[in-house]
Amino acid sequence: MAFELPKLGYDYSALEPHFDARTMEIHHTKHHQAYTDKLNDAVKGSSLEGKSIEEILQNVRGQSATVRNNGGGFYNHNLYWKILAPGGASKPEGELSDALNESFGSVENFRDAFVQAALTQFGSGWAWLVLQNNKLVVSSTPNQDNPLMDVADVQGKPLLGVDVWEHAYYLKYQNRRPDYLNAFWSLINWDEVTRRFKG
Numbered sequence: 001m002a003f004e005l006p007k008l009g010y011d012y013s014a015l016e017p018h019f020d021a022r023t024m025e026i027h028h029t030k031h032h033q034a035y036t037d038k039l040n041d042a043v044k045g046s047s048l049e050g051k052s053i054e055e056i057l058q059n060v061r062g063q064s065a066t067v068r069n070n071g072g073g074f075y076n077h078n079l080y081w082k083i084l085a086p087g088g089a090s091k092p093e094g095e096l097s098d099a100l101n102e103s104f105g106s107v108e109n110f111r112d113a114f115v116q117a118a119l120t121q122f123g124s125g126w127a128w129l130v131l132q133n134n135k136l137v138v139s140s141t142p143n144q145d146n147p148l149m150d151v152a153d154v155q156g157k158p159l160l161g162v163d164v165w166e167h168a169y170y171l172k173y174q175n176r177r178p179d180y181l182n183a184f185w186s187l188i189n190w191d192e193v194t195r196r197f198k199g
């Protein structure tokens with residue numbers, strides 16, 4: 001079974017005015033599609049064929065840059081579309097809210113740490129909320145790496161990720177990464193983050 005570009009579950013315009021429809025369409029149909037296609041090309045006929053994306057990423061050390069970059073790109077964008085909510089963010093509640101308070105002191109402190117990680121990731125990459133040994137931590141990764149990878153500095157289960165490649169925001173925000181991160185914060189689907197936390 002080849003990897004498939006997922007449907008978004010909402011329209012490209014559904015995240016306006018925070019994320020513009022044109023950026024969403026290009027991001028999904030060009031960038032994510034390209035990662036998906038290149039991953040399929042790289043895996044086809046290799047020992048990785050038939051493995052889940054999680055299994056591939058958890059054992060990516062020693063694999064080609066093509067597998068690492070496109071496997072990461074495929075997985076990361078699958079997550080990214082799901083943790084965005086048309087209609088805007090709710091708030092973290094219940095066990096997730098408790099865990100954020102326990103790990104960071106408050107949700108506001110978590111936001112500061114997450115935004116700081118996203119702002120200080122030099123060049124292209126991602127910032128993450130990671131579940132690691134029953135604790136929540138913030139990290140960032142370069143390129144399309146992620147915390148599932150055995151090559152990541154901070155390893156664990158990614159619960160929330162923000163794409164800080166310029167293709168995610170340049171059309172609307174140009175070089176203003178802080179404005180994009182504010183927009184992202186307004187769109188977080190905390191129900192999905194909670195589902196990942198519990199699952």
Ligand code: MN3
Nearest residue numbers: 031163165168
């Ligand atoms: Mn992207």
